[in-house]
Amino acid sequence: MANIVYNKGMAEWLDPATGPGVGDWEWILERSTSTYAPDKDDESLLDKAGWVEITVATYARTNLASTTFAAVHASDQAKVDCADVAFGNLEAGQTVKSAILARNNAGNYVPVLRVDTDSGSLLPRALGDGAFTLQINTSGLFLFAQA
């Protein structure tokens, strides 16, 4: 399935009370054995039927970091950017199906973005003991533009 932006998560992303820098936004890796059927209407993640997360020993959800907002006048867009996401060396034996950005609301993770189709077509990707990194696109994480 294509990458999706969730409705509730985007509302919380834009809300000054819960947006980046205020809310606890984290990157989560979904495992290939997950049968979770993502829906833009989803307002939580971990309690969804079929959801399976990566569980190798050193895996940990990783905080969103260094979020920035900038105008891109040349293309009449507003750019949201953030730091690349380094999960460290992840043990082999499991396969990453997707990367999800979500807000930890007292354990109820509200997803805003699910990426299962990356630019380099590496997903799904088997872990191989090496560094596992999500590289944010040079154009940013989100681009907002007038339709």
Place this chain on the structure above:
Amino acid sequence: MSLTLDSWIDANTSSPLFGDADIGALDRWIDASTAFPAWTEPVGGTPSTIELPVIQIAI
């Protein structure tokens, strides 16, 4: 069945492939190896860098 190094050496002393000279060489190799730097876990493995696409949102 598991073999210890000693039992493997014992088992192979009668092998045409492993004469006394070979066993002596193995002993010397083991002795020399004790002076090697400590064994370390391999570093690295297969790295994965997943490049995310930019998500464009129309307003």
